[in-house]
Amino acid sequence: MEEQQIQKKKNLKKQGSKGLRDFGRYSNIAFQMVAIILITTWGGKELDKLAGFEHHVFLIILSLLGVFAAIYTAVRDFLK
Amino acid sequence: MKTRNFIGFFVFLLLTGMTISTFGQEVDKKEGSEEKFNASTFILEHIADSHEWHILTKKNGESVALYLPVILYSKEKGLDVFSSKKLAHGNEYKGYRLEEEGELKGKIVTVNEAGIVDEEKLPLDFSITKTVFGMMSAAIIGLLLFLSLARSYRKTGISYPQGIQSFLEPVILFIRDDIAIPNLGEKNYARFMPYLLTAFFFIIINNLMGLIPSPPPFGANVTGNIAVTLVLALCTFFITQFSGNKAYWRDIFAAPGVPVWLLPIMIPVEIIGMFSKPFALMIRLFANITAGHIIVLSLVCLIFIFDSLAIAPVSIFFVIFMDCLELLVAFLQAYIFTLLSALFISLAIPEEHHQ
Numbered sequence: 431m432e433e434q435q436i437q438k439k440k441n442l443k444k445q446g447s448k449g450l451r452d453f454g455r456y457s458n459i460a461f462q463m464v465a466i467i468l469i470t471t472w473g474g475k476e477l478d479k480l481a482g483f484e485h486h487v488f489l490i491i492l493s494l495l496g497v498f499a500a501i502y503t504a505v506r507d508f509l510k
Numbered sequence: 511m512k513t514r515n516f517i518g519f520f521v522f523l524l525l526t527g528m529t530i531s532t533f534g535q536e537v538d539k540k541e542g543s544e545e546k547f548n549a550s551t552f553i554l555e556h557i558a559d560s561h562e563w564h565i566l567t568k569k570n571g572e573s574v575a576l577y578l579p580v581i582l583y584s585k586e587k588g589l590d591v592f593s594s595k596k597l598a599h600g601n602e603y604k605g606y607r608l609e610e611e612g613e614l615k616g617k618i619v620t621v622n623e624a625g626i627v628d629e630e631k632l633p634l635d636f637s638i639t640k641t642v643f644g645m646m647s648a649a650i651i652g653l654l655l656f657l658s659l660a661r662s663y664r665k666t667g668i669s670y671p672q673g674i675q676s677f678l679e680p681v682i683l684f685i686r687d688d689i690a691i692p693n694l695g696e697k698n699y700a701r702f703m704p705y706l707l708t709a710f711f712f713i714i715i716n717n718l719m720g721l722i723p724s725p726p727p728f729g730a731n732v733t734g735n736i737a738v739t740l741v742l743a744l745c746t747f748f749i750t751q752f753s754g755n756k757a758y759w760r761d762i763f764a765a766p767g768v769p770v771w772l773l774p775i776m777i778p779v780e781i782i783g784m785f786s787k788p789f790a791l792m793i794r795l796f797a798n799i800t801a802g803h804i805i806v807l808s809l810v811c812l813i814f815i816f817d818s819l820a821i822a823p824v825s826i827f828f829v830i831f832m833d834c835l836e837l838l839v840a841f842l843q844a845y846i847f848t849l850l851s852a853l854f855i856s857l858a859i860p861e862e863h864h865q
Binding site for chain 2: 450462464466470
């Protein structure tokens with residue numbers, strides 16, 4: 431009887447820490463998406479400045495790549 | 511038990527009250543000099559790093575502050591070490607000045623004889639600033655805690671936990687059993703435990719010290735400084751890259767199942783992913799801690815914005831509520847940083863990966 435209770439307590443504890451772990455993992459996916467888009471957009475802007483382009487070629491290409499990369503990594507992390 | 515709870519609550523109230531009285535005195539000074547109270551500069555000054563540690567301003571306008579050492583190096587003048595008191599109130603010393611306005615605000619600049627800033631010859635600043643001092647104090651507190659823990663283990667051996675053991679042992683076991691082993695696996699976890707424990711306790715001690723408003727060394731916004739979180743995230747980044755095995759690098763440069771024509775797109779995406787993970791770590795810790803400090807300070811500022819005592823009880827009530835929330839955030843952010851570091855490291859050693 432006592433053993434069962436201990437096991438029950440252990441299971442409850444496990445569930446609690448798993449919830450916290452999942453919270454950490456999934457909130458990270460959102461943060462990572464933002465980070466990827468920020469890094470690529472900033473990189474594109476700086477490259478445009480460096481190359482002296484007026485039409486923001488790098489900004490357009492890199493920010494689109496950033497959005498794609500963000501979605502790709504988010505989906506991949508979800509599946510893991 | 512009830513008495514203990516009561517004492518805890520009393521200390522908490524005292525500390526929260528201290529925040530308000532400290533701020534109050536500073537605002538008095540501003541009103542005395544007939545400046546309009548500007549909440550945003552007031553808040554930003556409190557969360558920013560600085561060369562002196564302002565404690566309070568007396569009614570006669572005199573400020574009580576801890577002046578920290580300034581350490582400067584420039585090619586022309588060599589190494590200079592002096593107290594930041596010499597640079598207080600816009601004074602010049604040895605051809606240096608602490609800028610109070612403009613783009614270089616808060617930075618020490620070189621000035622020529624005419625008093626004009628030489629922007630090309632900025633000195634390298636290795637000063638012990640508020641953040642550095644806060645960090646060093648956190649390290650000392652951490653060392654004291656863990657050295658006394660080690661001593662008590664040496665004395666009593668592995669028995670039932672006593673004193674500080676009963677507080678720290680469960681936390682260490684929690685990191686081992688709930689973070690390290692589930693992510694890194696039984697075989698690998700021991701290798702990374704020193705880093706995970708160091709990161710966790712460094713962040714949590716700094717978070718908690720940042721919540722206590724005064725006196726020094728408490729109240730520095732260490733984990734809300736992006737340079738500090740950058741270095742922490744870089745540690746995780748380098749550990750991840752250097753412990754990465756063959757499968758990890760293959761996934762980045764030649765992911766199995768990806769057609770060759772798609773590789774020119776996939777390789778940059780994977781490389782961006784490599785950097786975005788620690789970048790997210792850096793931003794999260796910085797944003798959470800800074801946001802908490804800004805909210806608490808804004809609530810205190812409400813009293814001075816409305817210039818009415820009637821707002822004070824409401825403001826204090828919300829500050830206490832936010833402080834409780836911040837206490838939770840302090841633990842949660844330290845936990846999440848450690849958890850994600852362990853997760854990122856585990857992604858770099860995929861063959862041994864256990865979930």
